[in-house]
Every structure is written in structure tokens, then in C-alpha cells.
Amino acid sequence: MSENIDYINYSCYFTVFREGEQFVSYNALSMVISGEMELNDGAQRQIFRSGDIYLVRKNQLLKFLKKPGEEAEFKSLSLRFDDDLLKTMSSEEEFVLPEKLKMPSFIEVSEVNHLKYFMESLLQYKDLLENKSPELALLKQKEALILLFEHDQSLKNMLFDIANPYKIDLENFMQKNYHFNVKLDRFAYLTGRSLATFKRDFEKIFGTAPRKWLLEKRLQQAHYLLKKGRKASDIYLDLGFEDLSHFSFAFKKQYGLPPSILSI
Structure with missing residues (x-):
């Protein structure tokens, strides 16, 4: 099952689950709570386990495999980043996107302690967010972005690139x-x-x-x-x-x- 709460999503699966369509249409920061999440973009395959955190880039192809653990179902928490918010923040910073850079499909950020504390804190707001508090969801989106950019300014090249894909081979x-x-x-x-x-x-x-x-x-x-x-x-x-x-x-x-x- 999955509960859609604006841009914050709590997921729970009791059996192995593969995404139906393997197209990622949004940027997202996710944490595995229990079980395993396997990501595979065709070139890189990685398994994330309880407590691991990763950032996924929009407009790309990615296979998801969610596996429950031996004693617990698969659970995860994801925070999606709205394009309008990203556009607003990039404008406020007068950010100029450099020439198109090749960025990975997903990036592990499990080692960043302040991101781990932030994602864990979202679990405490579950009831509020389930009651659809848009102001709180927006605040948490902004907070997550600030923490990501404090960790690595180059992530702006990934997250502020909200343009449609250009013509390629x-x-x-x-x-x-x-x-x-x-x-x-x-x-x-x-x-x-x-x-x-x-x-x-x-x-x-x-x-x-x-x-x-x-x-x-x-x-x-x-x-x-x-x-x-x-x-x-x-x-x-x-x-x-x-x-x-x-x-x-x-x-x-x-x-x-x-x-x-x-x-x-």
C-alpha cells in the first residue's frame, strides 16, 4: 500500500514489488525504513537497506525493486520536490545552470548525518502530514533542499535543472x-x-x-x-x-x- 500526501509519501509492501512503469518524473529524497530497495539504471545497480538515504533524479529510466526483510515488511519514506518550488528557489538565488552536465541517476547520501536526522524527524510528523497539511509539506521540502545544498552545492546542477530533455542520439x-x-x-x-x-x-x-x-x-x-x-x-x-x-x-x-x- 502507499499513502500519497502531497509531496511526502510513506510506502509499505508485504511482498516483493516492482514498479510498473520505470520512468522517473520527479526529483526525490528517500529513506528505507525496513527491508531493501534495489535501484538499477542499466549501468549502476545498488541495494539500499534500513536507514540508507538516496536522492533520485527526474527525467530518467530507473528500475525499482522493493523487498521486505525477513522479519519486517518493506517500508520507505520519500519526499518529492515540486518543480515550481525548485524554479522559485533557483530564481531567488539567481542560479545559472552550467552547460548540461552528466549527473548520476541516483546518489547515496546515507553518510550525511543532518539528512538522516531530518528524514527520521519526518516520521514524527506522519499524522499531521496524513491530514494533508500543505504548509508543513512545503516547509519540509524547503528544509530538505537547504540541507542537501549545505552538504553539496553541486546538487543544484541536478535539482535546479527542470527543463525538458533536449534532443539526443x-x-x-x-x-x-x-x-x-x-x-x-x-x-x-x-x-x-x-x-x-x-x-x-x-x-x-x-x-x-x-x-x-x-x-x-x-x-x-x-x-x-x-x-x-x-x-x-x-x-x-x-x-x-x-x-x-x-x-x-x-x-x-x-x-x-x-x-x-x-x-x-
């Missing part, structure tokens, strides 16, 4: 990110294109429609992994398929045999 992006389970309009947005322009550019580059290419690319990788001894149940989610039955049906249609045969 579509072929390179898709080859790296085909395994993320997101809609075509998300891929289009992240490559700095409208959906229509994305489809047109895609067909020029790959010679086929995006959906067809994505399915074939995922199935090719699945075939390779199954031949290496991996099990279908272990890989279908990592390759962007919604469920095991859909993956098995598509694989059999493409290769003429069920994936279970290859993994034997």
Missing part, C-alpha cells in the same frame, strides 16, 4: 535502454522528441516500427540469456515484459518453442 539511447518497461511517449520525451517525430526518426534509423523493434530486441536478448542457462522467470521482468505468460507467448511465436526448453 536516438539510436544510442535505445540500444542502451530497450529493456525498460515504459511507453513509447516516454522514450520520445527522453530523447527530446514528440511522439510523431520519434516514430519517424526511429524508422529512418532502424528500418522498422519502434514496438516491433523493441519486442524483437528483447526476445533476442532473452534467447541469448536462456542459452546461457538463465530461467525465463528470472529474466522476463528485467527485459521489459509485463508478465511471464506474455513473454512465453511472444518467445514461442518468435522461435517456435517455449523458453523453458532452452533453459534446460
Whole structure:
């Protein structure tokens, strides 16, 4: 279950849970209360445990895996940063965003004691925040940002960059990110294109429609992994398929045999 409280979110899961769509549309500061959170952006994979704190960057692809502990459910606390607030703060500081810098998808800040004290203190305000106190939520957003910038001024380059993604190399992006389970309009947005322009550019580059290419690319990788001894149940989610039955049906249609045969 998950309780949405403006921009502060308390989550609790009793079983392993993966996010449905793997597109991050907001900047957020999060703390694991119990259990484990695994983040994977395709290049970096990291597990966060009880007491760990991390900052997630908006407008990127990221896989989330929430696992309950042996004796406790998964619990986390997240504080999202509103774009209007970030825009206001950057204007007040007359902040000038430097040339686009490559920033990581997520940053661990568990070692910053004042952030840990701050996140722990939010648990004491749970009742107030559940009663939807917008003034308190806004105050806590600002407080978190001040603490983050006191820790590292360069984080402004990440959090104050609220512009839409700019046009990038579509072929390179898709080859790296085909395994993320997101809609075509998300891929289009992240490559700095409208959906229509994305489809047109895609067909020029790959010679086929995006959906067809994505399915074939995922199935090719699945075939390779199954031949290496991996099990279908272990890989279908990592390759962007919604469920095991859909993956098995598509694989059999493409290769003429069920994936279970290859993994034997």
C-alpha cells in the first residue's frame, strides 16, 4: 500500500514489488525504513537497506525493486520536490545552470548525518502530514533542499535543472535502454522528441516500427540469456515484459518453442 500526501509519501509492501512503469518524473529524497530497495539504471545497480538515504533524479529510466526483510515488511519514506518550488528557489538565488552536465541517476547520501536526522524527524510528523497539511509539506521540502545544498552545492546542477530533455542520439539511447518497461511517449520525451517525430526518426534509423523493434530486441536478448542457462522467470521482468505468460507467448511465436526448453 502507499499513502500519497502531497509531496511526502510513506510506502509499505508485504511482498516483493516492482514498479510498473520505470520512468522517473520527479526529483526525490528517500529513506528505507525496513527491508531493501534495489535501484538499477542499466549501468549502476545498488541495494539500499534500513536507514540508507538516496536522492533520485527526474527525467530518467530507473528500475525499482522493493523487498521486505525477513522479519519486517518493506517500508520507505520519500519526499518529492515540486518543480515550481525548485524554479522559485533557483530564481531567488539567481542560479545559472552550467552547460548540461552528466549527473548520476541516483546518489547515496546515507553518510550525511543532518539528512538522516531530518528524514527520521519526518516520521514524527506522519499524522499531521496524513491530514494533508500543505504548509508543513512545503516547509519540509524547503528544509530538505537547504540541507542537501549545505552538504553539496553541486546538487543544484541536478535539482535546479527542470527543463525538458533536449534532443539526443536516438539510436544510442535505445540500444542502451530497450529493456525498460515504459511507453513509447516516454522514450520520445527522453530523447527530446514528440511522439510523431520519434516514430519517424526511429524508422529512418532502424528500418522498422519502434514496438516491433523493441519486442524483437528483447526476445533476442532473452534467447541469448536462456542459452546461457538463465530461467525465463528470472529474466522476463528485467527485459521489459509485463508478465511471464506474455513473454512465453511472444518467445514461442518468435522461435517456435517455449523458453523453458532452452533453459534446460
